[in-house]
Amino acid sequence: MDKPWLATRLAKGASIEAIARDVGRHPSTVAYWVNRHDLASSHAPKHTARGGIARETLEPLVADGLSVQQIAERLGRGGTTIRYWLGKHELATIHARPASLADRPAVLLRRCRKHGYTQHVAVAAGRRYRCKRCRVEAVTARRRRVKAVLVSEAGGRCSLCGYERFAGALQFHHHDPGEKAFGLGDRGLARSMARARVEAQKCMLVCANCHAEIEGGIATIDQSTAADRLG
Numbered sequence: 001m002d003k004p005w006l007a008t009r010l011a012k013g014a015s016i017e018a019i020a021r022d023v024g025r026h027p028s029t030v031a032y033w034v035n036r037h038d039l040a041s042s043h044a045p046k047h048t049a050r051g052g053i054a055r056e057t058l059e060p061l062v063a064d065g066l067s068v069q070q071i072a073e074r075l076g077r078g079g080t081t082i083r084y085w086l087g088k089h090e091l092a093t094i095h096a097r098p099a100s101l102a103d104r105p106a107v108l109l110r111r112c113r114k115h116g117y118t119q120h121v122a123v124a125a126g127r128r129y130r131c132k133r134c135r136v137e138a139v140t141a142r143r144r145r146v147k148a149v150l151v152s153e154a155g156g157r158c159s160l161c162g163y164e165r166f167a168g169a170l171q172f173h174h175h176d177p178g179e180k181a182f183g184l185g186d187r188g189l190a191r192s193m194a195r196a197r198v199e200a201q202k203c204m205l206v207c208a209n210c211h212a213e214i215e216g217g218i219a220t221i222d223q224s225t226a227a228d229r230l231g
């Protein structure tokens with residue numbers, strides 16, 4: 001499958017499935033060529049636009065004993081691009097260790113059971129590849145789980161008005177801003193359960209409306225009422 005054509009289709013946002021339909025091939029075949037042409041990274045079209053690297057350019061640098069990284073720096077290109085063109089011209093640097101994990105690309109196009117063909121990133125020092133979208137979803141799901149636990153431990157409802165319908169609208173308000181180590185928004189919930197729990201214990205659980213009223217100085221926190229409600 002022709003590299004410039006494939007790069008152009010990908011740059012225009014075509015999915016692997018759409019390209020496969022156009023050329024009458026199986027999506028896995030298209031994915032194979034995307035990886036073969038080093039096009040999985042979103043930066044790939046830029047490299048393509050800058051064209052190939054001629055054998056005449058690479059040969060003397062390889063002969064001088066330069067490593068892939070040194071050649072990349074010399075030519076102002078990425079290591080992946082250099083490796084690709086070295087392979088294409090069947091040249092190998094003296095430092096080359098073809099089977100090493102370090103030579104595996106950081107991003108590969110693979111088929112995810114859930115998301116179809118997506119970018120997969122190298123994890124565990126390049127031993128495995130994981131779907132980027134699955135990874136994002138896993139982080140979001142974990143935050144939601146951490147929040148559900150903290151919300152239930154804090155009584156499960158707004159300590160001022162009793163609102164409890166949607167955990168997403170419940171927030172943690174620090175009693176004493178001076179004791180605040182971090183907020184319990186998205187970032188705070190990405191920390192360990194133990195650390196998030198310590199932080200939640202410095203807070204009262206309130207709904208978004210009551211929280212805004214507290215911050216605006218409209219609602220006053222009656223500690224005894226709050227304590228009653230929290231039981």
Ligand SMILES: [Zn+2]
Nearest residue numbers: 112115131134
């Ligand atoms: Zn996935």
Ligand SMILES: [Zn+2]
Nearest residue numbers: 158161207210
């Ligand atoms: Zn409320």
